[in-house]
Every structure is written in C-alpha cells, then in structure tokens.
Amino acid sequence: xxxxxxxxxxxxxxxxxxxxxxxxxxxxxxxxxxxxxxxxxxxxxxxxxxxxxxxxxxxxxxxxxxxxxxxxxxxxxxxxxxxxxxxxxxxxxxxxxxxxxxxxxxxxxxxxxxxxxxxxxxxxxxxxxxxxxxxxxxxxxxxxxxxxxxxxxxxxxxxxxxxxxxxxxxxxxxxxxxxxxxxxxxxxxxxxxxxxxxxxxxxxxxxxxxxxxxxxxxxxxxxxxxxxxxxxxxxxxxxxxxxxxxxxxxxxxxxxxxxxxxxxxxxxxxxxxxxxxxxxxxxxxxxxxxxxxxxxxxx
Amino acid sequence: xxxxxxxxxxxxxxxxxxxxxxxxxxxxxxxxxxxxxxxxxxxxxxxxxxxxxxxxxxxxxxxxxxxxxxxxxxxxxx
Numbered sequence: 001x002x003x004x005x006x007x008x009x010x011x012x013x014x015x016x017x018x019x020x021x022x023x024x025x026x027x028x029x030x031x032x033x034x035x036x037x038x039x040x041x042x043x044x045x046x047x048x049x050x051x052x053x054x055x056x057x058x059x060x061x062x063x064x065x066x067x068x069x070x071x072x073x074x075x076x077x078x079x080x081x082x083x084x085x086x087x088x089x090x091x092x093x094x095x096x097x098x099x100x101x102x103x104x105x106x107x108x109x110x111x112x113x114x115x116x117x118x119x120x121x122x123x124x125x126x127x128x129x130x131x132x133x134x135x136x137x138x139x140x141x142x143x144x145x146x147x148x149x150x151x152x153x154x155x156x157x158x159x160x161x162x163x164x165x166x167x168x169x170x171x172x173x174x175x176x177x178x179x180x181x182x183x184x185x186x187x188x189x190x191x192x193x194x195x196x197x198x199x200x201x202x203x204x205x206x207x208x209x210x211x212x213x214x215x216x217x218x219x220x221x222x223x224x225x226x227x228x229x230x231x232x233x234x235x236x237x238x239x240x241x242x243x244x245x246x247x248x249x250x251x252x253x254x255x256x257x258x259x260x261x262x263x264x265x266x267x268x269x270x271x272x273x274x275x276x277x278x279x280x281x282x283x284x285x286x287x288x289x290x291x292x293x294x295x296x297x298x299x
Numbered sequence: 300x301x302x303x304x305x306x307x308x309x310x311x312x313x314x315x316x317x318x319x320x321x322x323x324x325x326x327x328x329x330x331x332x333x334x335x336x337x338x339x340x341x342x343x344x345x346x347x348x349x350x351x352x353x354x355x356x357x358x359x360x361x362x363x364x365x366x367x368x369x370x371x372x373x374x375x376x377x
Contacts, residue, residue: 028314029307045310057317063304064355069375070304070314075351075363082368112365132364136341 003063010055011043027073028056085118086111094153101161101172102179109133109141113148120149127194143183146191150223157182187212192224192233202236209243311350318358322347328360340370 007026008015011034025040035042048056064070071079085091091114098107112133120126133141147153157179164175181187190204208220224233237244306314315321319331327336328345336344339362351363354371361371 025303025305027305028310030309045313053313060304060317064353067355068304069352069354070306071352071361072350072363073305073307075361075368076303076305079368079371082372086372108369112369115365129365132366136364136366
C-alpha cells in the first residue's frame with residue numbers, strides 16, 4: 001500500500017488504491033503515457049524528470065528487495081508461458097515418468113524439450129530456444145530436444161526401459177548405458193537442421209548408414225522440418241538411392257499453402273528406408289519418382 | 300505484494316542504473332563503482348542482450364534464455 005501511494009504521488013494519475021490493494025502489474029516503458037488500465041499501471045519514463053526518475057528507481061529497488069520479480073517484457077511473457085506449459089498434462093506425465101530414470105541433468109533438459117515441442121506444436125519458431133539449449137547443454141541438449149520432438153522418448157526410450165525392467169538382472173545403470181548410446185549417437189535417426197549444408201546432410205546420412213551396417217541396423221529415419229530441409233534430404237536421397245534396397249517412404253503431419261509459394265511449416269517428413277546389413281542390393285530406379293522419392297501416406 | 304513489474308527493452312539502462320549497474324564496452328553488465336562484471340546463477344557473466352530482469356536474494360540477475368527461466372521457475376517453486 002505504501003508503494004502504491006508513493007507511486008500515485010510520483011506519476012500523478014488517478015489510482016483506485018482499494019481496487020489494486022490485492023495486487024497489480026506495473027510496467028515501465030517509453031512513449032506510452034502514464035495510465036492505469038484495469039490492474040496494470042503504466043509508467044512512461046519520458047514523462048518523469050530526473051528527480052522523479054530517482055524516486056522511481058528507489059521504489060523499484062525496494063520492491064525487488066521485498067521479493068518482487070522485475071522482468072523485461074518478453075522475458076516475462078516467456079516465463080509465464082513456461083509456467084503454463086509446466087502445468088499441462090503432457091509435461092507432468094513426462095516429468096513423472098522419467099524423474100527416477102534419468103540423471104538430474106537429462107531430466108532438466110527433457111523438461112526444456114517438452115516446452116520446446118509445445119511451442120513448436122503451436123506453429124511458432126523454436127530456432128532461438130534450440131540455440132539456447134544447445135548453448136547451455138551442447139550436443140547432448142540438442143540431441144535430447146530432437147529426440148523428444150520426434151517422439152522417440154515414448155516410441156523408443158520408454159519401451160526400452162520397460163522391456164529391460166522385466167529382466168531379473170535389470171539395473172538402472174544398464175538402462176542408462178543403452179539410453180546414452182541413443183542420446184549421443186541415435187543410430188536410427190538423422191535430424192536435418194537449417195545450419196547443415198547439403199554436404200553435411202550427406203555426410204551425416206552416409207556416415208550413419210556405414211556405421212549402422214557394421215551393427216546390423218537396417219533402418220533409419222531422416223527428419224527435416226521446413227521446405228529447405230526437406231529439399232536437402234531429397235537431394236541426398238537421389239544421390240544415395242543406389243545404396244537403398246527399399247524405397248523410402250514419407251510421412252508428413254500437415255501442409256500449408258500460401259499464395260503461389262509452397263510453405264512447409266511445422267512439418268516433419270520422415271523418410272524410412274532399409275538397406276542390407278551385409279551387402280547392398282540395387283533398387284529399381286524406375287520406381288523412384290521424378291524427385292527421387294516415392295510419396296507414401298502424405299496427408 | 301505486487302504481481303508483476305515489467306519493463307520494456309528501451310528502458311534497460313534506467314533499470315540497470317536503478318541497481319547501480321551499467322554496461323562495459325564489451326556489452327557485459329557491470330557494477331558501476333567497481334566495474335566488476337555481475338554474474339547470473341549459472342556462474343557466467345551477463346551480456347546486456349541476455350538481460351531478462353532481477354530478483355532479490357542479494358540481487359540475482361536473470362538471463363532471458365530458456366534454461367535460466369526454467370531454473371527461475373524451480374527456484375520460485377521452492
């Protein structure tokens with residue numbers, strides 16, 4: 001209440017103290033005029049002289065000292081969104097299931113991956129968020145985010161855990177050993193990003209194919225979101241088609257057209273192919289489409 | 300108790316000055332007097348571009364990136 005009174009005298013606007021007693025929002029910016037809108041008090045810094053700016057600074061310092069958060073607008077908005085997603089069932093289910101199964105670090109990254117996916121599912125760009133995870137947690141962070149987004153935590157890692165847990169000699173360490181291979185090498189999948197050149201994509205795909213052949217792994221999924229990434233995957237598949245014994249299939253979640261341009265937003269194209277573990281059989285090239293791939297199940 | 304105090308990026312310098320902080324020529328937030336760089340809970344310096352806000356606890360500088368905000372959620376839930 002003292003804070004409100006001081007604020008009221010500082011900006012000289014009509015504030016209903018009783019109405020705001022239970023809580024209010026305060027925003028500080030420029031070129032917006034001092035005003036009260038419902039429970040939000042807006043202060044335009046340009047309307048204050050130097051003395052009043054000093055008074056406001058002292059008020060803010062005191063408010064933070066009393067336990068209030070002082071956040072930049074975009075940060076605050078992101079913070080609120082994280083809190084919202086944390087309350088959603090998918091988030092709770094993931095955290096509950098994996099809490100005692102993964103390390104604290106991986107669980108922390110996984111929580112960010114769930115948030116990232118929820119942003120992506122809304123059709124918003126996640127480039128910056130992925131960059132932030134990568135910057136903080138390196139390749140491991142990037143991989144966990146990719147694996148979660150592509151559904152592998154529930155299609156592969158959860159079944160792996162449950163399958164292993166049935167064994168009488170099961171131990172968490174044994175699970176983590178296999179889980180680590182999946183996280184750090186994911187031999188069954190390639191994730192194509194905007195930062196990867198065509199050469200990078202080819203090297204990654206062919207490299208994994210070669211490595212997998214040694215271990216008898218015959219299938220691999222290639223993920224790419226957006227037209228540029230899908231084009232790169234198509235190019236590489238044309239180049240390596242003689243190494244495939246089965247035609248790749250495409251699965252896509254959705255497609256959007258804007259005007260004359262094809263815009264592929266939030267689409268995951270998943271190319272699947274099999275190749276021989278001990279010797280490659282040549283494919284029937286006639287069966288390939290004009291772009292080198294056969295569409296199957298595109299919806 | 301306030302619900303929220305927010306500020307626009309355009310008034311970052313004012314906010315920093317309110318807490319006796321400024322920005323050095325390499326873009327890091329520093330103590331005005333000692334010129335020492337402030338550090339965030341992750342132990343790293345804070346660049347002005349990643350400055351997301353402050354909270355109490357001998358003045359904690361909050362970064363705007365996802366890991367820092369998830370950490371902030373955890374800290375506030377304790």
